[in-house]
Amino acid sequence: MTGVNVKSEIGPLKKVILHRPGKELLNLTPDTLERLLFDDIPFLEIAQQEHDAFAQALRDNGVEVVYLEDLMADVIRDNAALRSQFIEEWLEEADIHTPKWHKLLHEYLDANYADPKALVEKTMEGIHLDELEVDRSNSLIDQVSSPTKMVCDPMPNLYFTRDPFAMVGNGVTIHRMYSVTRNRETMYGKYIFDNHPDFKGTPQYYSRDNAFHIEGGDILNINDHVLAIGISQRTEPDAIDTLAQGIFHDERSSIDTILAFDIPNSRAFMHLDTVFTQIDHDKFTIHPGILGPLTVFELTKGAEGEVKVKRLDSDLESILTKYVGQPVQLLQCGAGDRIAAEREQWNDGSNTLCIEPGKICVYQRNNVTNDFLYKNGLELVVIPSCELSRGRGGPRCMSMPAWREDL
Ligand SMILES: NC(=O)NCCC[C@H](N)C(=O)O
Structure with a gap:
C-alpha cells in the first residue's frame, strides 16, 4: 500500500x-x-x-x-549523504550551533550509531554530556556545564x-x-x-x-x-x-x-x-x-x-x-x-x-x-x-x- x-x-x-x-x-x-x-x-x-x-x-x-x-531508518539506510544531512539538521534543531560541537556530536553518532534504526532512536532519546569523550578544560562554557546535563534534549x-x-x-x-x-x-x-x-x-x-x-x-x-x-x-x-x-x-x-x-x-x-x-x-x-x-x-x-x-x-x-x-x-x-x-x-x-x-x-x-x-x-x-x-x-x-x- x-x-x-x-x-x-x-x-x-x-x-x-x-x-x-x-x-x-x-x-x-x-x-x-x-x-x-x-x-x-x-x-x-x-x-x-x-x-x-x-x-x-x-x-x-x-x-x-x-x-x-522504521520509516525514518529506511530513508537514511544506504544513503550516506541523506544520513549526514539529517544529522546536521537534527543537531541544529537540537540547539547545537557551534562548529566544534557539530563536529564532535556528528562523529560520536557515526562512531556509535552506524545502524540506521539505532541512530534514529538515539536522535529521539537525546544525548548526555557525560556520554561524550571531550576535553572540557579549554573552554569556559565546557568547564561550567554540569557533566550530567543533556546536550541534546529528548523528544x-x-x-x-x-x-x-x-x-x-x-x-x-x-x-x-x-x-x-x-x-x-x-x-x-x-x-x-x-x-x-x-x-x-x-x-x-x-x-x-x-x-x-x-x-x-x-x-x-x-x-x-x-x-x-x-x-x-x-x-x-x-x-x-x-x-x-x-x-x-x-x-x-x-x-x-x-x-x-x-x-x-x-x-x-x-x-x-x-x-x-x-x-x-x-x-x-x-x-x-x-x-x-x-x-x-x-x-x-x-x-x-x-x-x-x-x-x-x-x-x-x-x-x-x-x-x-x-x-x-x-x-x-x-x-x-x-x-x-x-x-x-x-x-x-x-x-x-x-x-x-x-x-x-x-x-x-x-x-x-x-x-x-x-x-x-x-x-x-x-x-x-x-x-x-x-x-x-x-x-x-x-x-x-x-x-x-x-x-
Ligand atoms: N492529539 C493529542 O491530543 N495529543 C496529545 C499530545 C500530548 C503531549 N504531551 C503534548 O502536550 O503535546
Whole structure:
C-alpha cells in the first residue's frame, strides 16, 4: 500500500503509523517535565508493554502497523549523504550551533550509531554530556556545564504520532508545532514524505517552514470535502487560513469546506480531538465542557480564489448534523456525571481511535465513559493505559492513520 488515503475518521482502518515509546522517556526529569509537556514520568517498561498491546489490538483488527522509527531508518539506510544531512539538521534543531560541537556530536553518532534504526532512536532519546569523550578544560562554557546535563534534549512526545503531521484525503500536512520541544518531531515527517518510497509524492498541503503553528490533534476529516480544525492552544487561526489557501487551490484535494472550531485555550482541551472524536456514521464522543454555544467559522473557496469566512453561531450538534449530512448523537464523556467527565477527559476518555464505524479503541481506565459507550451500542477495543496516559494523550493521539477504506 503506497501513498495515503484518509477521507473520514471512521472508514475501516487499514494502515497506521505509530511510535513505540523508547529511551526518550528515561530522559524526563522533574525539572524538565513542564517544558517537555509531561505531567509525570512514565515507567518505560510498562509503557512499552501497553503500547505493544495497542499495536497488537490494531493488528488483530486487520490494521497494518508501521513504526515512525522504521520509516525514518529506511530513508537514511544506504544513503550516506541523506544520513549526514539529517544529522546536521537534527543537531541544529537540537540547539547545537557551534562548529566544534557539530563536529564532535556528528562523529560520536557515526562512531556509535552506524545502524540506521539505532541512530534514529538515539536522535529521539537525546544525548548526555557525560556520554561524550571531550576535553572540557579549554573552554569556559565546557568547564561550567554540569557533566550530567543533556546536550541534546529528548523528544518524549513522539509516541503521539497524531500531531507532527496529518493525513488529509490523499495528502499530508507537515506541521510547525506550538512548542519548541515538539517542533523538532516534524523533521521525521519531512524526511519520510520527501524520501520514503511508500510516501514520496504525497501532496503536501502545509510545511514545517510556515510561520504559524498547527497540530494534527486539531485536524479531523469529516468527509472527502469537509475538514474540521480546532482553533486551540496548539493551532493558530492564521495557520488554518494558510492551509485553506493551499488546500482550496490544489486540484489534487477534494476539500471545499473547512470548519474552524474555536475551543478554549487550556491544557485539558489542548486539541480538538481531546474534546470530540467521531465513532460512527452518526455518533461522536464529546466532552460536556464544550457543550453550549460554540463559535465555529466556515471557510469556503470564494469566486476570486480568496477564502470566504462565515461565522456560525450554533451548537455542536446542529453543526455536525448539517455537515455530516444526518442527525448525530453526542455521547458524553463521564455519562452525565461532571466529576467523572472531568476526570476521564483528563485521561482521554473522549479521545478514541475509530477502527471501523461503531468499533473504537479506548483506554481501559475510563470505565464510566466506556460503560456508557458500550450501552450505546459501540464495540470497544480496550487497551491498558496506566503509564501511556501520563503523557496526556489517548488512542487517537497515539496513532496516525495512513489508510482508511473509503465509505
Ligand atoms: N492529539 C493529542 O491530543 N495529543 C496529545 C499530545 C500530548 C503531549 N504531551 C503534548 O502536550 O503535546
